Amino acid sequence: MKKELLIKEKQAKRTNPLAHVFDDFIDFCQSKSLFMLHYCTGCGAIELPPAMTSRFDMERLGIQPMVTPRQADILLVTGYVSVKTLKRVILTYEQMQAPKYVIGICSCTVNGGMYWQSYATAKKLNDYMPVDVYIAGCMPRPEAVLEGLQRLKENIKNDRKQQKGSAWKEYFANYDTYLGNQQHLFGDDWQTPVDIIAEAKLYGLEGEGTYGKNTEKLAKVQQPLLPQEMKL
Amino acid sequence: MRPENYQAVQLGESNEYEIFIGPNHPGIEGNYALKLVLDGDIVVKGTTDAGYLHRGFEKLMEGRLWIQNLAIVPRICVPDPAPMEVSYSLAVEEIMGIEAPIRAQWIRVMQLELSRVAAHLFTFGGHAATTGMYTPMYWGVADRDLVLDLFEDFTGGRVYSIYNIPGGVRRELPNGFLEKLSNLLDYLESRQNDYDNLLFTNQIFVQRAKGVGILSKEDALDYGVTGPNLRACGLAFDVRRDDPYLVYDQLDFDIPTQQAGDAWARILVRRDELFQSIRILRQVIEKLPTIKGPIRTPIPNPLSWNVRAGEAYARVESSKGELAYYVVSDGGDKPYRVHVRGPSSMHAVQTLEYLAKGARLEDVAQIMFSLDACPPEVDR
Numbered sequence: 001m002k003k004e005l006l007i008k009e010k011q012a013k014r015t016n017p018l019a020h021v022f023d024d025f026i027d028f029c030q031s032k033s034l035f036m037l038h039y040c041t042g043c044g045a046i047e048l049p050p051a052m053t054s055r056f057d058m059e060r061l062g063i064q065p066m067v068t069p070r071q072a073d074i075l076l077v078t079g080y081v082s083v084k085t086l087k088r089v090i091l092t093y094e095q096m097q098a099p100k101y102v103i104g105i106c107s108c109t110v111n112g113g114m115y116w117q118s119y120a121t122a123k124k125l126n127d128y129m130p131v132d133v134y135i136a137g138c139m140p141r142p143e144a145v146l147e148g149l150q151r152l153k154e155n156i157k158n159d160r161k162q163q164k165g166s167a168w169k170e171y172f173a174n175y176d177t178y179l180g181n182q183q184h185l186f187g188d189d190w191q192t193p194v195d196i197i198a199e200a201k202l203y204g205l206e207g208e209g210t211y212g213k214n215t216e217k218l219a220k221v222q223q224p225l226l227p228q229e230m231k232l
Numbered sequence: 233m234r235p236e237n238y239q240a241v242q243l244g245e246s247n248e249y250e251i252f253i254g255p256n257h258p259g260i261e262g263n264y265a266l267k268l269v270l271d272g273d274i275v276v277k278g279t280t281d282a283g284y285l286h287r288g289f290e291k292l293m294e295g296r297l298w299i300q301n302l303a304i305v306p307r308i309c310v311p312d313p314a315p316m317e318v319s320y321s322l323a324v325e326e327i328m329g330i331e332a333p334i335r336a337q338w339i340r341v342m343q344l345e346l347s348r349v350a351a352h353l354f355t356f357g358g359h360a361a362t363t364g365m366y367t368p369m370y371w372g373v374a375d376r377d378l379v380l381d382l383f384e385d386f387t388g389g390r391v392y393s394i395y396n397i398p399g400g401v402r403r404e405l406p407n408g409f410l411e412k413l414s415n416l417l418d419y420l421e422s423r424q425n426d427y428d429n430l431l432f433t434n435q436i437f438v439q440r441a442k443g444v445g446i447l448s449k450e451d452a453l454d455y456g457v458t459g460p461n462l463r464a465c466g467l468a469f470d471v472r473r474d475d476p477y478l479v480y481d482q483l484d485f486d487i488p489t490q491q492a493g494d495a496w497a498r499i500l501v502r503r504d505e506l507f508q509s510i511r512i513l514r515q516v517i518e519k520l521p522t523i524k525g526p527i528r529t530p531i532p533n534p535l536s537w538n539v540r541a542g543e544a545y546a547r548v549e550s551s552k553g554e555l556a557y558y559v560v561s562d563g564g565d566k567p568y569r570v571h572v573r574g575p576s577s578m579h580a581v582q583t584l585e586y587l588a589k590g591a592r593l594e595d596v597a598q599i600m601f602s603l604d605a606c607p608p609e610v611d612r
Contacts, residue, residue, distance in 0.1 A: 037256075039256050039263075040256070040262055040263050041263055041284075041285075042263070042285065042608075043307055043310045043391075043608065045262070045263075045310075046310045046311060046391055047390075047391065049354075049357075049369070049373045050373055050376075050377050050380075053369065053370045053373045053374060054370050054373075054374050055373075055374055055377050069256075080287065082283075082284060082285060082286050082287065084283050084284050084286070085255065085263060085284045085285070088255055088256065088284075092256060114303065114304055114307065115287050115292070117292065117295060118287045118288050118291075118292055119288055119291070120286045120287055120288050121287055138392075139391060139392075141390060
């Protein structure tokens with residue numbers, strides 16, 4: 001229902017049939033050149049060097065590692081996420097420029113995996129940020145990682161037709177839910193330097209779930225991050 | 233809560249700045265962070281910030297059956313998982329008062345040494361990459377993959393094999409496995425010259441690594457350093473020789489040492505150890521076909537298996553250093569207490585803090601990789 005509405009909205013804005021050709025072309029180009037930030041949150045990181053280097057060679061798919069979140073397109077979360085790490089994962093995710101995609105590697109990001117009874121880990125990554133593709137397994141082989149990346153590429157390529165490659169919009173549209181889950185773990189005074197609500201307003205990405213009682217809590221504690229004075 | 237340290241913090245009126253490296257940083261091994269106080273590019277003080285990988289292992293193991301714990305022990309150290317299973321199995325066997333059959337012990341030695349080869353090949357690349365040389369990383373990872381193929385052949389798993397159980401090993405070796413192993417060892421030995429030219433005697437690397445992170449023998453002993461890091465300070469201590477377990481007392485191998493105690497000495501010790509492991513594996517290939525017999529001492533039904541009350545401390549030499557499991561049983565179907573003595577908590581916390589002091593900022597990553605710490609094992 002929601003997807004259909006979104007598609008209708010898009011069609012209403014673009015009346016020229018040629019516009020869709022450009023949309024498809026842009027999606028095609030995006031899917032062919034992706035920079036990947038791998039956050040080594042857990043064991044799954046050990047299968048990434050084989051996937052990136054000569055034997056399995058991720059670069060032939062047009063995917064390359066990138067060192068900073070601000071220039072990356074894909075965030076790979078490789079394995080179980082402890083609460084302390086999850087804070088940093090969320091910070092990293094919010095710093096990335098849209099369009100951005102998240103891949104959860106290993107069973108631990110799906111449902112807690114082997115550490116389902118651990119007091120220190122967050123069980124479902126999907127509760128804290130929208131995930132595009134999950135790659136299950138403990139740990140997934142490099143072939144599985146490449147397969148997952150190819151699935152993501154297909155999703156990005158067919159984004160206009162299927163609306164599968166735009167999970168990042170969910171984060172803006174349902175920010176209240178995600179923020180609520182984050183506050184549940186980190187406390188009510190949790191805030192990040194990125195102002196998601198202002199961004200959603202600016203780019204017209206607001207949805208029904210952007211505002212709610214959790215964002216009201218955030219508004220009470222939020223302080224703008226001021227640049228620090230440098231003394232020489 | 234606002235996560236602090238988004239920016240460099242100037243401390244008072246001094247010229248010192250406080251910065252964070254990690255946890256998501258190419259110069260940091262795994263998910264680990266360092267807080268550094270810098271004066272120019274000299275580190276005044278380094279504080280480690282661990283805990284990003286904490287899962288509460290020792291507590292989790294108290295809640296699972298003896299046999300279920302075998303599935304989670306290898307997860308403690310990802311690059312070198314085999315010593316974990318062997319050490320846990322040895323501890324449980326000691327409490328139960330049984331011993332693995334002699335053939336299983338030889339197979340375990342083979343698994344341990346293969347794991348050491350894989351871990352060292354992985355380390356060379358990581359260490360070289362911190363000095364800006366990326367080719368050794370490609371070579372090391374590609375050669376490690378050949379070892380992982382063998383692991384897949386005889387255990388079924390690429391990284392985590394879960395091949396040991398208390399009482400022996402789970403499967404017999406597949407047909408023609410020892411020939412494959414022999415071919416791999418030939419290949420690795422033929423690569424020795426290439427690796428020497430590319431990395432170990434390459435001036436680009438040697439100039440960067442010599443004199444960085446010098447650790448004296450006394451300090452190493454004070455800080456509880458073990459394994460290749462201790463041997464690089466000139467002390468030939470190796471659990472395999474000094475407190476032999478399995479069949480290491482029947483094997484012929486040297487313990488390589490270096491005197492300098494710096495990053496270059498540490499990587500040279502690892503290089504020599506790699507070839508000593510190949511030497512041990514050659515002896516295993518020779519000996520294994522002559523030993524016939526079972527590979528497992530029978531244990532009771534694992535789902536209702538009460539290990540008799542007692543305690544045991546089993547230590548093995550992993551590629552990072554001395555690794556030990558202290559297991560206490562109160563006669564129940566689950567362990568009463570399991571403690572892991574991992575080498576990395578000594579290397580990555582106190583030793584790294586000590587060595588980072590006075591080093592230059594660009595050398596901190598190299599010091600960390602030269603100590604070859606394993607962050608998941610620090611946090612557990």
